[in-house]
Amino acid sequence: IAPVLEEAVVSTQSTGECVRTSLINLQKAIKGLVVMSSELEDVTAAVINGKIPGMWMAKSYPSLKPLGSYVNDLVMRLKFLQDWCDDGVPNIFWVSGFYFTQAFITGVKQNY
Numbered sequence: 001i002a003p004v005l006e007e008a009v010v011s012t013q014s015t016g017e018c019v020r021t022s023l024i025n026l027q028k029a030i031k032g033l034v035v036m037s038s039e040l041e042d043v044t045a046a047v048i049n050g051k052i053p054g055m056w057m058a059k060s061y062p063s064l065k066p067l068g069s070y071v072n073d074l075v076m077r078l079k080f081l082q083d084w085c086d087d088g089v090p091n092i093f094w095v096s097g098f099y100f101t102q103a104f105i106t107g108v109k110q111n112y
Contacts, residue, residue, distance in 0.1 A: 004098070004107040009081050011061070011099035016078060018059040019071075061099045 022043050029036040036044075039055055046053035050067045052060070063070050077097050084090055098104045 004104045005081070005084060007100060007103060008098050009085070012074075012077050012081055015056065015060045015074065019056055019074070022053065022055055 022040070025034060026040050026043055028034040029040050043053040043055060047067065052063065052067055052070050063073065065073060080094050080097050093104070095101055095104065
């Protein structure tokens, strides 16, 4: 199961870092500290329209949710993985919370 956790953490952290970096850069661009690139304009337009920015989706798990629900889901995924790292293997798994569900199922079959 450890490789499954590692893959899930790396994928989710990559998504979280993309979201964090783009929002920090967007704040700087709004303040005039950096140039507003076309990527940041796309992030701005998506956020204003309540949609997931394409930049985020390029690093993210597939999702058709609106922006607010997507962010809530991402935070819950991060918490699930953090709890797993801090407290050990959980008794109950949030299967749809994995980036690559098939890897989790294969890992479970190999371990149990």
